[in-house]
Amino acid sequence: xxxxxxxxxxxxxxxxxxxxxxxxxxxxxxxxxxxxxxxxxxxxxxxxxxxxxxxxxxxxxxxxxxxxxxxxxxxxxxxxxxxxxxxxxxxxxxxxxxxxxxxxxxxxxxxxxxxxxxxxxxxxxxxxxxxxxxxxxxxxxxxxxxxxxxxxxxxxxxxxxxxxxxxxxxxxxxxxxxxxxxxxxxxxxxxxxxxxxxxxxxxxxxxxxxxxxxxxxxxxxxxxxxxxxxxxxxxxxxxxxxxxxxxxxxxxxxxxxxxxxxxxxxxxxxxxxxxx
Amino acid sequence: xxxxxxxxxxxxxxxxxxxxxxxxxxxxxxxxxxxxxxxxxxxxxxxxxxxxxxxxxxxxxxxxxxxxxxxxxxxxxxxxxxxxxxxxxxxxxxxxxxxxxxxxxxxxxxxxxxxxxxxxxxxxxxxxxxxxxxxxxxxxxxxxxxxxxxxxxxxxxxxxxxxxxxxxxxxxxxxxxxxxxxxxxxxxxxxxxxxxxxxxxxxxxxxxxxxxxxxxxxxxxxxxxxxxxxxxxxxxxxxxxxxxxxxxxxxxxxxxxxxxxxxxxxxxxxxxxxxxxxxxxxxxxxxxxxxxxxxxxxxxxxxxxxxxxxxxxxxxxxxxxxxxxxxxxxxxxxxxxxxxxxxxxxxxxxxxxxxxxxxxxxxxxxxxxxxxxxxxxxxxxxxxxxxxxxxxxxxxxxxxxxxxxxxxxxxxxxxxxxxxxxxxxxxxxxxxxxxxxxxxxx
Numbered sequence: 102x103x104x105x106x107x108x109x110x111x112x113x114x115x116x117x118x119x120x121x122x123x124x125x126x127x128x129x130x131x132x133x134x135x136x137x138x139x140x141x142x143x144x145x146x147x148x149x150x151x152x153x154x155x156x157x158x159x160x161x162x163x164x165x166x167x168x169x170x171x172x173x174x175x176x177x178x179x180x181x182x183x184x185x186x187x188x189x190x191x192x193x194x195x196x197x198x199x200x201x202x203x204x205x206x207x208x209x210x211x212x213x214x215x216x217x218x219x220x221x222x223x224x225x226x227x228x229x230x231x232x233x234x235x236x237x238x239x240x241x242x243x244x245x246x247x248x249x250x251x252x253x254x255x256x257x258x259x260x261x262x263x264x265x266x267x268x269x270x271x272x273x274x275x276x277x278x279x280x281x282x283x284x285x286x287x288x289x290x291x292x293x294x295x296x297x298x299x300x301x302x303x304x305x306x307x308x309x310x311x312x313x314x315x316x317x318x319x320x321x322x323x324x325x326x327x328x329x330x331x332x333x334x335x336x337x338x339x340x341x342x343x344x345x346x347x348x349x350x351x352x353x354x355x356x357x358x359x360x361x362x363x364x365x366x367x368x369x370x371x372x373x374x375x376x377x
Numbered sequence: 378x379x380x381x382x383x384x385x386x387x388x389x390x391x392x393x394x395x396x397x398x399x400x401x402x403x404x405x406x407x408x409x410x411x412x413x414x415x416x417x418x419x420x421x422x423x424x425x426x427x428x429x430x431x432x433x434x435x436x437x438x439x440x441x442x443x444x445x446x447x448x449x450x451x452x453x454x455x456x457x458x459x460x461x462x463x464x465x466x467x468x469x470x471x472x473x474x475x476x477x478x479x480x481x482x483x484x485x486x487x488x489x490x491x492x493x494x495x496x497x498x499x500x501x502x503x504x505x506x507x508x509x510x511x512x513x514x515x516x517x518x519x520x521x522x523x524x525x526x527x528x529x530x531x532x533x534x535x536x537x538x539x540x541x542x543x544x545x546x547x548x549x550x551x552x553x554x555x556x557x558x559x560x561x562x563x564x565x566x567x568x569x570x571x572x573x574x575x576x577x578x579x580x581x582x583x584x585x586x587x588x589x590x591x592x593x594x595x596x597x598x599x600x601x602x603x604x605x606x607x608x609x610x611x612x613x614x615x616x617x618x619x620x621x622x623x624x625x626x627x628x629x630x631x632x633x634x635x636x637x638x639x640x641x642x643x644x645x646x647x648x649x650x651x652x653x654x655x656x657x658x659x660x661x662x663x664x665x666x667x668x669x670x671x672x673x674x675x676x677x678x679x680x681x682x683x684x685x686x687x688x689x690x691x692x693x694x695x696x697x698x699x700x701x702x703x704x705x706x707x708x709x710x711x712x713x714x715x716x717x718x719x720x721x722x723x724x725x726x727x728x729x730x731x732x733x734x735x736x737x738x739x740x741x742x743x744x745x746x747x748x749x750x751x752x753x754x755x756x757x758x759x760x761x762x763x764x765x766x767x768x769x770x771x772x773x774x775x776x777x778x779x780x781x782x783x784x785x786x787x788x789x790x791x792x793x794x795x796x797x798x799x800x801x802x803x804x805x806x807x808x809x810x811x812x813x814x815x816x817x818x819x
Contacts, residue, residue, distance in 0.1 A: 143582075150498070151581075176501075179563035179582040190514050206513075272564040300574045 136174075137330070139322070140187045141197035143177035144271065145295040146358055147219070147320070148197050150177045157291070157358040158197055158216055158320055164350055165341030171334055181252045181270060192328045195335075199289075199318045202253035212324040212335040215375045216342070217355070218368040221316040224293060225285045226278045227307040234285055237313050240264070249274040249283035275301055278308070287316055291359055317368070319375070343376060398459070398698055403443040407819035408436070413444045415812045423805055424449035427658045429777065430650045431457030432794040433697040436813050439787050440705055445698070451647035451795075453660060461647045462633055463793045464679050465700065466569070466691040466774035470602045472703065473689035474531055474751025476609045476621050478723050481527075485612050488531065488750075491524035492604065495611045498584035499525055504536065505559075505587035507552030515555055518587050525592040527608065530601040531727075531750035536588030537599040539567050541672030543589075552589075557671060559586055568603050568688035569775065570666065570675035575685045576617065580607040596736030596748055606689025617687040628716045629706055631699035636692050640682045646694065647795045649676035649776050654801040661797075669798055676776065676797070691775065697791050700780055704789045707770075708782045728770050728784075730756045764810035777802040781810060786817060 139162065141148040148156040155163060155175045166173055173194065178184055181198075188196040189207040199219060203211065225234045235242045241262040248259045248266050251274070256266045267283050274286040275296065288296070290310070297308050324335035345351045346369060355365055403410045416434055423429050431449025435442060451457040480486050486495070493499035502525065503518035521536075529535040540560050543553055563582045566572070572579075583600060590597070606617045613620045618636040626634045638646055651659040651667070661667065667674040678684070679694055686692070702713060707727075711719035730747035745757045752772040755765045771781035778793040779802075790813045792806060 143585075178585045180559050180586070182559065182562065183586075186514060186516075186518065190517065270562055270564070273562070276564070299578065300572070302573050304573075 137172060137194050137334070138176055139173050139195045139197055140176050140178060140184050140193055142181060142184060142270070143179060144289070144292045145299070147289060147292050148175060148177060150175065157354060160354050161216055161342070161345070161351060162197065162322055162338070164354065165338055165345050166334070168341040168344050169337035171337055171341075179270075188323055188325050193325055194328045194331060195325060196323045197320070198323075199320050200251045200253035200255075201321060201323060202255070203323075210326045212326065212332065213321045214324070214335060214339055214342070215319045215321050215372060217320045218371055219289045219291075219318050219320050220362075220364065220368070221287050221289050221318055222293065223285050223287050223311040223316070224278065225309055225311065226281065226304075227309055229278075229281045229284060233309070234311070236285075236311055243285065246284035247282070249277050249286035251287075271296060272300060275308070279304055285311075289318075290315070339376065343373075346373060398442060398445060400445055401441040401443055403816065404818070406438040406441045406443050408438055408443045408816045409818045412812070412816035412818075415815075416444060416809060417446065417448070419805070419808055419812060420446075420448045427656045428652055428654050429794045429796045429802070429805075430658060430660075431461075431647070432792060433457060433459055433461060433463075434793075434809065435697045435701050435789070435791045436816070437701060437705065437789040438817075440709070442701065451645075453648075455648075457647065458645070459698065460633060460645060460696050461793075462638060462642060462645045462694050462696055463647055463778055463795055464649070464676065464774065464776050465693050465695045465778050465793070466776055468695075468700065468772055468774040468778055468780060469689060469691050469693035471707075471751040471772055472621060472625060472693055473602050473605050473609070474727065475625060475703075475707075475719060476617075476689075477527065477531060477605050478719055478727060478750070479624055480609065480612050482720060482723055486527060486608075488526065488528035490527050492527060492530065492535075492584075492608065493524055495608055496580065496584060496604070498581045502536075502584070503587045504591055505552055505556055505589055507555065516552055516587075521588065522591050523593070525588070527605075528750070529592050530605050530608070532596070532748060533598055533601050534593050534596055535599060535601045535604070536590045536592050536595070536597075537583065537601050537604070538589050538597055539599050540565065541567050541670065542598050544671030556587070556589055565600070566673065568600065568686070568691050570673060571678040571681065571684045571686045573685065576603060576687050576689070577607045577610065579686070580604050594735065600690060602690035602751075603688050606687055606692075609689070617689060621693075625703070625718065626699075628718055629699075629702045629713055631695065631702055634693060634695040634699045636687050636694075637682055637684050638679065638694050643680050643682065646679050649795045649797055652796045652798075652801060658796075667797060674775065674797070676795075697793050700791055700793075701789055704780050704782050704791065708784060708787065708789060727751055728754055728768070730754050763807050764814045773799075773806075775799050779806050786814070788813065788817075 143149045146152050146156050148159045154160045159175045163173055184196050187193040223236060240258055244263045246264055248264050250256050250266050250268050252268050259266050269277060271288060277283045278286055297305055324331045326332055352369060403413055420432050420434060424431060431451055433447045436444035445459055447457040447459045449457050451461045481488060502521045504521055505516055506519055507516050525535045540557055543557055563586055565579060565583050609620050610617045649661045661676050663677050706713040706718050707724055710721035711717055711724045727750040729749055745759050746753050747756050752770045755767055755769045757767050766783055766785040768785055769781060769783040773779045777796045781790045790810060792809055
């Protein structure tokens with residue numbers, strides 16, 4: 102009996118070893134869905150697979166969930182449509198980003214929680230507007246111009262001011278700016294400089310950030326209720342986020358990426374009120 | 378006396394220019410001088426009819442150049458010269474493929490390796506599956522059955538695509554419109570306009586997009602070779618242009634081949650002309666962006682002396698003579714003038730005809746042609762191609778450049794013009810192949 106057991110074990114081992122040895126090098130076992138996967142666009146240094154920490158926003162999410170004993174991974178994609186696909190058509194745990202504009206039907210299976218307020222500036226292209234663009238406080242001073250908006254962005258105020266709107270992703274918005282197809286765009290302060298340096302370095306001096314009246318957007322995490330853990334982890338996230346805001350870890354992460362600013366505390370207070 | 382001859386030979390080698398390239402009497406390599414002269418007539422006729430601005434043609438046999446002529450113009454008031462520098466576009470692909478095979482020979486990679494082993498973004502790829510009209514979402518993404526391998530990239534069976542080709546050839550296929558939009562939204566370009574970014578930046582975004590088909594299943598001409606260029610950087614640890622220069626251009630003495638032409642040679646770069654093949658030949662302007670369907674090209678980026686976007690699929694500028702040296706190396710089974718670049722076995726592997734997935738024969742000239750690891754190979758004569766022999770391999774470049782290597786007849790034929798659009802010169806090329814073959818007299 103014992104011998105039979107040993108023989109069976111040996112045979113099993115031999116078969117599996119042999120399969121392993123002669124099996125295809127390119128197997129499908131590396132394609133298992135990732136547990137607790139969060140998807141986002143790749144916007145350095147907010148959320149990115151090129152940044153070891155995953156970027157500022159992902160680090161906040163990861164730290165908040167760590168405190169609740171949940172581990173998450175980040176997968177980035179270059180196109181917003183793919184993010185929308187993963188969060189509405191598949192069981193991906195969550196998506197990170199700004200400017201969500203999902204259908205009512207999709208929103209039913211989503212729990213949205215704000216993660217951070219992001220400071221944004223308008224940017225114009227100097228060769229198109231050598232004297233600058235006449236923006237100070239009121240967007241209506243830019244009447245007749247063309248604004249490059251992100252997909253999903255609410256553009257009501259531009260429409261009301263007779264500003265033409267063209268939509269695209271950040272990289273294309275910069276290209277449209279340089280090719281003079283749009284007059285101005287809006288980008289997070291933190292990521293704009295990364296993108297300009299990495300992809301538009303030869304135009305660095307011509308891409309001008311307008312400092313007056315910066316805008317702000319809410320960066321949110323959308324938890325997918327189709328994911329079996331979506332609801333539970335969303336609760337843990339909200340709890341963990343409030344916890345790291347309280348213990349100062351949240352502010353530390355923000356300052357690690359953008360240094361000390363005179364608006365960080367204010368933005369954190371606003372976030373706290375949004376989380377109530 | 379001997380010393381004097383040696384010194385003279387040395388000087389000749391050092392100062393070897395386009396006019397110093399040795400041209401043998403065609404009869405010494407089994408070619409007819411009279412018959413080769415027909416090529417003059419063929420090319421000049423096309424120049425006289427304002428179909429092409431000019432061209433450089435080379436015919437070599439048994440390793441010797443029997444015909445090497447420049448005709449017409451390289452630009453306004455600038456005659457085409459034998460050493461005119463041309464955008465060879467997709468004729469860069471065989472060079473990039475050879476660079477990859479060098480690393481393969483060094484044991485630094487296997488063709489069966491998943492690309493993700495070197496470029497992690499290629500992990501967990503999905504395949505695009507269009508859904509019927511009226512579906513809540515227009516497509517779904519399914520996991521790949523196996524990962525994309527380096528062999529898939531070399532053989533163009535990776536599931537990647539070119540926007541221009543996808544739009545021009547595959548546009549009616551379900552879901553292609555969506556795929557083209559995804560590529561465009563991700564700022565993927567076909568590599569014909571230089572950007573400020575590095576090739577790796579684009580490749581990393583490309584890897585995150587869905588594949589059009591399961592890896593290995595369909596031959597589709599694509600950005601695969603651009604991925605290979607980045608792969609060479611990752612595996613070798615040096616920039617792609619430096620790797621190619623150090624390991625291919627320098628050993629083969631391709632002294633006029635570059636990704637970025639040095640300033641002192643930009644005056645030799647021939648201008649691209651737009652031709653309707655009916656007599657209208659229009660010079661491209663300095664900043665001109667050519668848009669043909671979804672194909673977007675910036676021909677005069679070639680005059681820029683620096684650039685970070687090193688396209689393995691189309692970024693090389695070269696001369697007919699340099700490309701002859703590259704082609705002759707392949708014909709010789711991997712060596713030229715005593716310098717071995719590849720082994721004979723590797724060249725045999727590259728020119729084998731069993732790599733293709735399902736493919737559209739019209740993209741490979743015709744049925745009976747197969748794609749090896751970097752170029753097309755004539756498999757038999759049972760098709761509508763006039764010249765050549767089984768085993769002959771060739772490829773082309775978007776601004777009307779071509780090369781053909783025929784191992785059976787030991788010939789290398791190269792034609793380079795700088796005219797767009799691409800499709801017009803096919804008949805001219807076929808006739809050139811016929812005339813070259815007809816000149817064989819042994």
